[in-house]
Amino acid sequence: MKTLGISYGYHDAAAALAIDGKLVACSQEDRFTRQKHDANFPRYAVEYCLEQSNISLSDLDLVVYHENPVEKFTRVLTSSFYSYPYSFSEFKNSMKSWLTQKLWVNNRLSKEFKVSPFKIKNLDHHFSHAANAFIGSGFDEAGIIIVDAVGDWFSTVIYKGTWQEGKPKIEAVRKIKFPNSLGLFYSAVTEYLGFNPNDQECNTMALAAFGEPKFYDELEKLVTWNEDCSYTLDQSFFNFMKFYDGGINEKFIEKFGSAAKKNIFNNCDCFDPNFKLEETTKHYTDMAASIQRLYEKYITTCARFILKEHSTNICFAGGGALNCVANGKLAQLEGITNLYIPADPGDGGSAVGAALYGNFMAGFSEKDVSRLKYPVYLGKGYDEKLDVASLQEINPKELKRYLKNSKYANLNFFKVLEFTDSKQMIDKVSELLMDKNIVGWYQGRSEIGPRALGNRSILIRPDDYQLAKRLSTKVKKRAAFRPYAVSVSSNDADKLIDEHFIKYDGLKKMQIATPVKDECLEKVKACVHVDKSTRPQICDEKENPLYHELLNKFGERFGLSALLNTSFNEKGFPLIDSPLLALIMFVRTEMDVLVLNNTVILKE
Amino acid sequence: MTSLFNLIRYLKVKLVVNTLWRWSPKSYLRSISLFSATESDTVWQLIHAFYMIENPKHRAEIFTQILEEDFHAKQFEDLINITEHADNYKVPFEEKKFLYSKEDPVWKLLAYCYIGEKDAADKFKDIMACSHNPDLKRTLAKIIHDETSHVGQANSILYELGAKPSEIKIELWRIRLIRKYESLVRNTKRIFEVIVDALLAIIYFTMGLLVSFKAKSIILDRKNS
Incomplete structure (x- = not known):
């Protein structure tokens, strides 16, 4: 059975291909279009999935779209008429895109893929997330928490997942209806802090560590909790029906003060141990800490409900599962046997859910459910030879304008070292990392989801604040309040983090923030946040042998097999896809070394 | 010209x-x-x-x-x-x-x-x-x-x-024509959008009042559930 899962139309368009229960290829469209969170039809992601598996469109048994456009349309229409007669611009903008494109998704899929409309199926938005989480977990049974801003008509759905005759049975046990949405509440506070809602929630999460939850009680008063883990939000503080105009309203501003001004957080620096928070900034970091605490409370409440009524295995997905600090709190709960968070828990991952569930819709069944777990390196891979050859033809003087205020202002040439043996290459790279170089690390097929897990990563040694700061300002161009993550070899994981966390699969995918053991704090201080936590990736040999070897080799020199690992991209761009994009970033930033498969390039 | x-x-x-x-x-x-x-x-x-x-x-x-x-x-x-x-x-x-x-x-x-x-x-x-x-x-x-x-x-x-130079010349002319056509389509689309906006305004302000009662009752029901 061959099924293609598709998600697009809101953000993070993606395609995934499953063959007989095995996920064989998956990619977000933005990797190919360089438009971060690209929501457009995933033409190139589909092309890649088919090419990778060497099949054509006519071989597909089903094409499954991740949500139900008619359901969603009724919600959009209802929301826009709710504020009548003050919602004309909302109505106009949404109707233009819905009536011309979004409502006719199935027609478009049928036309683009030249397949009969009967071969196009739809799942509910949250169900796609749940299918991704449950089928990919390999659990026999589980409780599934899906939290995001809003799906078709719901913001949170809790499911119970079981298997019957080799097919997944995923049933909703609790549904929280829009406009009650803690996801939207979190996004609204993100907007209050001056960031883009639905994109920069990670900033709110990062800033929370700088503050204290002083506004927690006041924020909690806006929520009425029910015993069955449902809740209602006091909508008089929000603008969820007219999100185009912003998620918060005058009443919210009156209660909590004016929204943050641009660049107010520039003084928050997690690489400066002597850093002091300014009073004006403190108000906003406290707001971030308060909403973070509220969100954590909710997620743990949902988990307790599942533990009490349904299962000790928990799967968690939806945009809310990208909050690794809340995931960390979840992982600390007593009584959880297994916790699974997919590599891409967001809308990109719902294409995976659609593809996997599509296999079963098309008649596939599987007795050994552990076989359905899928690896994370399912994106596209490239050969780098021709790209490197073209770099050698470039006159570095032509690049001066990009490097004029950097340490490479007088760049003379690129030194290319080609290795036939990966062991020698790893030895060289670990030496360069020890010598405080910023290394772009590009290997094989790319990771699915937003986290760089050792195939599209930028690496530095983990104990140097200055180097981390240079990485933030001269390479990544990102705010200093955002901490970095750490990759640690499975051999040394217990030295860095508590044994309790190591059992969770989420740590292989950098999805759970954990405290760092005191004895290791100094060794990894550049990837520890101000609250002494980090977001570790435990790399084992089976998952990524080359990266595992690099970590161990570096560990021989450094004393701990750990590296600071951040995604291979610049601010505003998605994770890089091809060697050419890696080269572009390498030549125009202060990255010192670029490793493209077995080729090492240095700036001289 | x-x-x-x-x-x-x-x-x-x-x-x-x-x-x-x-x-x-x-x-x-x-x-x-x-x-x-x-x-x-x-x-x-x-x-x-x-x-x-x-x-x-x-x-x-x-x-x-x-x-x-x-x-x-x-x-x-x-x-x-x-x-x-x-x-x-x-x-x-x-x-x-x-x-x-x-x-x-x-x-x-x-x-x-x-x-x-x-x-x-x-x-x-x-x-x-x-x-x-x-x-x-x-x-x-x-x-x-x-x-x-x-x-x-x-x-x-x-x-x-x-x-070949002749091929390039023909292609350049073809591209210029395509770009002119694309520009024309873009401008027509803009005019068309104004008409669509007007139609949507008519729909919104004439039918909106009736529909908004239903929308409000649906949302209120959901808010409290």
């Missing part, structure tokens, strides 16, 4: 820069965002061209051009980023589609880029002549300088890639 087109373009630019941009900063920022998006699209098309060429020398030339175009996109973006809530003014991402297929010779794509560069340079020159914004003028001056040199560079690659 060409000079008539140039005159019309200049007058259009003057009208936009001196009236629309002056009175509506939002419109100015949206236009700048559109310029940035156009430069980014050129980058994207060139990335495609890069992988269609095998000669490392030509690839290197495309590589440096990609860097420059990306730099231009960033320069335009910086003009927007200095404002509060800059992201509100950025144009949404368009659906990407390669201009030429894998089967087409790569010089055709480069010819398209060449015409695009030339048109952009001409348009930016007109804006520079009309604008009183020093930041914008500074940015445009840099970009015009680069674009002009790209035109010469692209022209020489076309010949090096083995295209």
Whole structure:
């Protein structure tokens, strides 16, 4: 059975291909279009999935779209008429895109893929997330928490997942209806802090560590909790029906003060141990800490409900599962046997859910459910030879304008070292990392989801604040309040983090923030946040042998097999896809070394 | 004929820069965002061209051009980023589609880029002549300088890639016609959008009152459940 899962139309368009229960290829469209969170039809992601598996469109048994456009349309229409007669611009903008494109998704899929409309199926938005989480977990049974801003008509759905005759049975046990949405509440506070809602929630999460939850009680008063883990939000503080105009309203501003001004957080620096928070900034970091605490409370409440009524295995997905600090709190709960968070828990991952569930819709069944777990390196891979050859033809003087205020202002040439043996290459790279170089690390097929897990990563040694700061300002161009993550070899994981966390699969995918053991704090201080936590990736040999070897080799020199690992991209761009994009970033930033498969390039 | 087109373009630019941009900063920022998006699209098309060429020398030339175009996109973006809530003014991402297929010779794509560069340079020159914004003028001056040199560079690659002069000439004319047609479609679409807006306004304000009662009851029911 061959099924293609598709998600697009809101953000993070993606395609995934499953063959007989095995996920064989998956990619977000933005990797190919360089438009971060690209929501457009995933033409190139589909092309890649088919090419990778060497099949054509006519071989597909089903094409499954991740949500139900008619359901969603009724919600959009209802929301826009709710504020009548003050919602004309909302109505106009949404109707233009819905009536011309979004409502006719199935027609478009049928036309683009030249397949009969009967071969196009739809799942509910949250169900796609749940299918991704449950089928990919390999659990026999589980409780599934899906939290995001809003799906078709719901913001949170809790499911119970079981298997019957080799097919997944995923049933909703609790549904929280829009406009009650803690996801939207979190996004609204993100907007209050001056960031883009639905994109920069990670900033709110990062800033929370700088503050204290002083506004927690006041924020909690806006929520009425029910015993069955449902809740209602006091909508008089929000603008969820007219999100185009912003998620918060005058009443919210009156209660909590004016929204943050641009660049107010520039003084928050997690690489400066002597850093002091300014009073004006403190108000906003406290707001971030308060909403973070509220969100954590909710997620743990949902988990307790599942533990009490349904299962000790928990799967968690939806945009809310990208909050690794809340995931960390979840992982600390007593009584959880297994916790699974997919590599891409967001809308990109719902294409995976659609593809996997599509296999079963098309008649596939599987007795050994552990076989359905899928690896994370399912994106596209490239050969780098021709790209490197073209770099050698470039006159570095032509690049001066990009490097004029950097340490490479007088760049003379690129030194290319080609290795036939990966062991020698790893030895060289670990030496360069020890010598405080910023290394772009590009290997094989790319990771699915937003986290760089050792195939599209930028690496530095983990104990140097200055180097981390240079990485933030001269390479990544990102705010200093955002901490970095750490990759640690499975051999040394217990030295860095508590044994309790190591059992969770989420740590292989950098999805759970954990405290760092005191004895290791100094060794990894550049990837520890101000609250002494980090977001570790435990790399084992089976998952990524080359990266595992690099970590161990570096560990021989450094004393701990750990590296600071951040995604291979610049601010505003998605994770890089091809060697050419890696080269572009390498030549125009202060990255010192670029490793493209077995080729090492240095700036001289 | 060409000079008539140039005159019309200049007058259009003057009208936009001196009236629309002056009175509506939002419109100015949206236009700048559109310029940035156009430069980014050129980058994207060139990335495609890069992988269609095998000669490392030509690839290197495309590589440096990609860097420059990306730099231009960033320069335009910086003009927007200095404002509060800059992201509100950025144009949404368009659906990407390669201009030429894998089967087409790569010089055709480069010819398209060449015409695009030339048109952009001409348009930016007109804006520079009309604008009183020093930041914008500074940015445009840099970009015009680069674009002009790209035109010469692209022209020489076309010949090096083995295209015959007559073929290039025909292709350039074809592209110019396509671009004129595309511009016509864009303008027609804008007029059509005004009509659609008017129709939607009629629907909203006439039927809205009735529908809004139903919408309110649905949402109230959901709020409290």
